[in-house]
Amino acid sequence: MTTLNQVLQNPNMTVEELTNTLNERFQGDYDRLKAIADYVKTETETQFLTIMEMTDGKLVEKTYEMTSREMILMFADKAMEGNLLLVGTNNAFCFVGNPPAWFAYPEGVSDVEFLYVLNRMESWVMLLQAYLLTEDEKYALKVKQELLDWIEQNPRPALTTNNFSGGEGVAAPWRSLEAGIRMFKTWPSVLQYLAGTGLLTADIVEPYTISVYEHLEVLYEISPQYYPNADHNHYIMESLGLYAASVNLPELKDSQTVKEFAKLQLERCASIQITDAGGHLEGCPHYHNETMYYFYFAEMTAKRDGDQMSADYQALLDKAVSYTFHTLRPNGRNVPWGDSDASDSFPVRMGVYAYEAYNDPTCLEGIKSLTGETAVKKLALEYIWDMTDLTGFMDYLGKPAEAAISLPTSSFQKDEGTRDLKQICFRTDWTTQAYSVFFACRVPIYDTHQHIDPMGFDFMALGKPLIVDPGRFTYNGNEQEVTPVNGEKISGNFRKIFKQASSHNTLTVDNKDPFTYKDSWTYSYPSEEAYIGWINDLCDGQVLAADAEQHNFLPVIHKRLIAFVDNLYLLIVDKVEHLETDSKVQIYYNRDTERENLKITNGEITDSSDDVRVAFGATGNLESELTDGYVSDAMDVLRESVIVKYQDTETSENRYFGTVIVPYQATEAAPVISDVEVQSNGTVTYQKAGEDVEGEEIRISFSVNNESYQFSWITGKELTRI
Structure with missing residues (x-):
């Protein structure tokens, strides 16, 4: 059994001396x-x-309007009863034990993420905030009780790599990721909130310090073996935990060596994981904003230690802000691409910590310009507990944005090799009413946080998400029962459902996905690289277009064009070549509206949504139907949507399809889309990067309200109006 003198630099230091030292060191944090x-x-x-919430035997959605104080106390009081809101509980409070059963699933829960998040102890922070808000020691004593119980119930396993990885939960609660998160996000709060109160006492300081040292051994010796290339978001959190703990407890043996190593790893993570174009390596807007928060937190930790991260490190973070802006929908929520949520809080959190770390308001200013200062302030209140100048920060939050976002309205996330995100974002302007598209074709994928639906897209216009990426919903690869918002209980493998192509705005051939889903974190896919390109910004911005090509259906090849026309219409053109005579193509659009709002009458899709509606027009070789779909704005929260599914009626080897999508207000007459035609006009040769390239000219025509449009698309080169 490890003893205190075995983990301290000075083995003669007594627990009473250490307790006094920690109370003095963190008194300033308590006062702040x-x-x-x-x-x-x-x-x-x-x-x-x-x-x-459970009402009359069924889960129903409930919405509460509360001040920050009221919300903290609600969560803290629930935690006092052993009820937590965790992943895998259908966004409902769940009894986890009192104290928690750290390695047990409650009835009806099968998601291993539940165990992981439970062992991050995120409820402790709100319990300690409740203690300061009420001065009622019961909240602080609850944290002390759980700390001692966790340490007693969960002795650290032997330092071998098979004891701290994810797997099927075998490593919970000692998975290395949770070890890292505890060390920078939750366990330091015990010192910060209790210093000088008489509650940071020797009876918890001794086991706390020994356990922190055991955490550092995992993060120093095991984590680098999992991530030798520093190329995963987990390694940022694990290195940050290592860094924060060694800064907070310099009395620990080898803390200086550990601290220097951790700081170096964080610098490595930034240089490797932030691409030349500013996006995070994994290509998920959610994880981009999440990892930037960690990187800013590392700078704050360095400052706490009288140090700073390098100038190169800061320059990388500065570059990353543009990706956050480009991957925001015009409503201020990030596009839920890959394992992402349609979150408004994570971009704001990134901005809050950029402000604290570097006194840089750029991110918050941009979001303010989209959503207004009041909306930003509401979200930022959750994160003010880490601010060192509260008065100055709140004064800043209360002011309107000084200027709109000044970035170009398009972004091509291009890099070399595995750092190439193959993402294109474009919008008509930087207002909440803008038309915006996020379009991607990353093959092969970098890791399994990404989507497996090449050439999918997300489209928002007139202030509403319309044709959307569905988000992630869950990491649980098991069959499960869930209750959609305002819906009846349903069952299925929702990780698979949310990953499959038919939930996204892309296509399948003979109902086969471009990737094969095997389980929650395993997919198979061809290794041949896909192409995506930004092909033009023409006619003073009135025609914005990108195209892509992927070979996941070999020998079948899929080419897609996506374009804004006159800042009013969305045009999608698909060429699918080398098809068998009896093969069929299915094209999907996930319309974010309730099922009863869409109908098909005489082959025409009608939309009766209350606010913004969508008109669809398609080439004559496509037949439409409506199927059930799903959308998730946040983990564990599921809404029903409608999939507009087109199936082709052709038998030719090469087939051409077109879809015209026109958003309009419910108060307006539905636009009439007609005469949508797409056909080949033969091959053409053009120069690209100094070499002759053979492309195809594809002619496109359609009418909206009797106004005709004609275009020439030279694949991989340009779109021109004719």
């Missing part, structure tokens, strides 16, 4: 946090919390 708590008591700004 107490001032923040006093401010939160007076803050009247409200925000909405939507959760599922």
Whole structure:
């Protein structure tokens, strides 16, 4: 059994001396946090919390409007009873034990992520905030009880690589990721919130310190073996945990060596994981904003230690802000591409920590310009507990944005090799009413956080997400029962459903996905690289277009064009070549609206949504039908949507399809889309990168409200109006 003198640099230091040292060291944190708590008591700004609650034997959606203080106390009081809101519980509070059963699933829960998140102890922070807000020691004593119980119930396994990896939960609660998160996000709060109160006592300081040292051994010796290339978001969190703990407890043996190593790893992570175009290596907007928060937190940790990260490190973070902006929908929520949520809070959190780390308001200014300062303030209140200048920060939050986002309205996330995200974002302007498209074709994928639907896209216009990427919903690869928002209980393998192509805005051949889903984290796919390109910004911005090509259906090849026309219409053209005579192509569009709002009458799709509607027009070789779809704005939250599915009626080897999508207000007459035609006009040869390239000219024509449009698409080169 490890003893305190075995983990300290000075083995003669007593637990009483260490306790006094920690109380003195963190007294300033307590004073700062107490001032923040006093401010939160007076803050009247409200925000909405939507959760599922059991009513008359069924889960129903409930929305609460609360101040920040009220929300903290609600979560803290639930935690006092042993009820937590965790992954895998259908966005409902779930009894986890009191104290928690750290390695057990409650009835009806099968998601291993539940165990992982439970062992991050995120409820501790709100319990300790509740302690400062109420001065009721019961909240702090609950944290002390759980800390001691966790340490007693979960002795650290032997330091071998098979004891700390994910797998099927075998490593929970000692998975290396949770070890890292505990060390920078939750366990330091015990020191910060209790210093000088008489509650940071020797009875917890001794086991706490020994356990922190055991955490550092995992993060120093095991984590680098999992991520030798520093190329995964987990390694950022694990290195950050290593860094924060060695800064917070310099009394630990080898803490200086560990600290220097951790800082170096964080620098490595930034240089490897932030691409030349500014995006995060994994290509998921959610994880981009998440990892930038960690990188900013690392700078804050360095400052706490009287140090700083390198200038190159800061330059990389500065570059990453543009990706955050380009991957925001015009409503201020990030596109839920890959394993992402349609989150408004994560971009704001990134901005809050950029402000604290570098006094840089760029990110917050941009989001303010889209959603307004009040909306940003509501979201930022959750994160003010890490601010060192509360008065200055709140004064800044209350001011309108000084200027709109000044970036170009298009972005091509291009790099070399595995760092090439193959993503294109374009929008008509930087207002909330803009038309915006996120379009991607990353083959092969980098890791399994990404989508497996090449040439999918996300489209928003007139302030509403319309043709959407569905998001992630869950990491649980098992069959499960879930209750959609305002719906009846349904069952299925929702990880698979949300990953398959038919949930996305792309196509299949003979109902086969371009990737084969095997399980939650395993897919098979061809290794041949796909192409995506930004082909033009013509006619003073009135025609914005990109095209792509992927070979996942070999010998079948799929080419796609996506374009804005006159800042009013979305045009999608697909060429599918080398098909067998009896093969059929299916094209899918995930319309974010309730099922009863879409109908097919005499072959025409009609939309009766209350606010913004969508008109569809397609080439005559496509037959339409409507099927059930799903959308998830946040983990564990599922809404029903409608899949507009087109199936081709041809038998030719090479087939050409076109879809015209026109958004319009419900108060307006439905636009009439007619005469949509797409046909080949033969091959052409052109120069690209100094070499002759053979492309194809594809002629496109359609009419909207009797106004005709004609275009020439030379694949891989350009789109021109004729």
